[in-house]
Amino acid sequence: MTIPAPEQVKAALDVAPEWFAPYIAVCAFAGLRLGEAAGLQLADVDFLRRTISVSRQIQGNTKASAEVVPPKHGSERCVYAADELLQVLARHVETTGVFGREKWLFGAGGTYFNRNSAADRWRQVREAAGIGAFTLHDLRHFFVSGLIAEGCDVVTVQRAVGHATPSITLNTYSHLWPIAEDKTRTAGSMLIAAVLDNSADYPRTIRKASQ
Structure with a gap:
């Protein structure tokens, strides 16, 4: 698994064409799979x-x-989107617009993206940005890593990315969650701070008590 750094995602967004950057944003900031992002309509x-x-x-x-099909089993979901991402999509609708009777959000040449066309556009962006061989699916990993870093539990992450079961999420991303030792140390520090109001006072307090 490869996960781009925030500055690499920013570099991609900076060089991407105005009409393609929102597609990248949906993958990176909502965790949608390539085909799921391609299948978005305005009503979604x-x-x-x-x-x-x-x-x-x-x-x-x-x-x-290319054909329109239901998401992978268990992947139907409602993603709680960040305000900033919604602003990006609103600007996209205003400046680029939607197309077709279904009001598709993303595509090229008057049709929605397929796997090859989306991947080709992405390769052009990553080469222009000089960020290496990251794939569009790696942006999904980037999203998950951000959720975990902010303390989201496995069920929250599972629902956000559309895994059928929590075990799939754990099997895929367990290495990103803090290990027990880290959790224990953090919890201990928080307890000390709660008792003494300032964790920096703890060593001095211990020394005084032992004299």
Whole structure:
């Protein structure tokens, strides 16, 4: 598993065309799979409730073989989106617009992205940004790593990324959660701070008590 650093994601967004950057943002900041992001329609974004509904995906490698299908089993979900991401999508709708009777959000040449067309565009972006061989799926890992770093539990992460069971999430991302030793030390520090109001006083207090 490779996870881009925040500055690498920023570099990609900075060089991406205005019409493609929001697609990257959805992968990086909502954790959608390539096909799920390609399958987004305007009605899937609830700007009032601040959610993105994942109810379909684009499956297929080429324009000829691409088709609209349901998400992977257990992947239907409602992503609670950050305000900043919703602002990006709102600007995208205003400046680039949507297309087709279904009001697709992302695509090229008047049709939605398939696996090859999205990946080709992404390769152009990452080469221009000089960020190495990260894939669009690595942006999904970036999103999960951010959730875990902010203290989200396994069920929260599972629901956010559309895994069928928590065990799948653990099998994939268990190495990103703090280990027991880290949790124990952090909890101990918080207890000390709660008792003494200032954890820096703890060593001095111990020394005084032993004299």
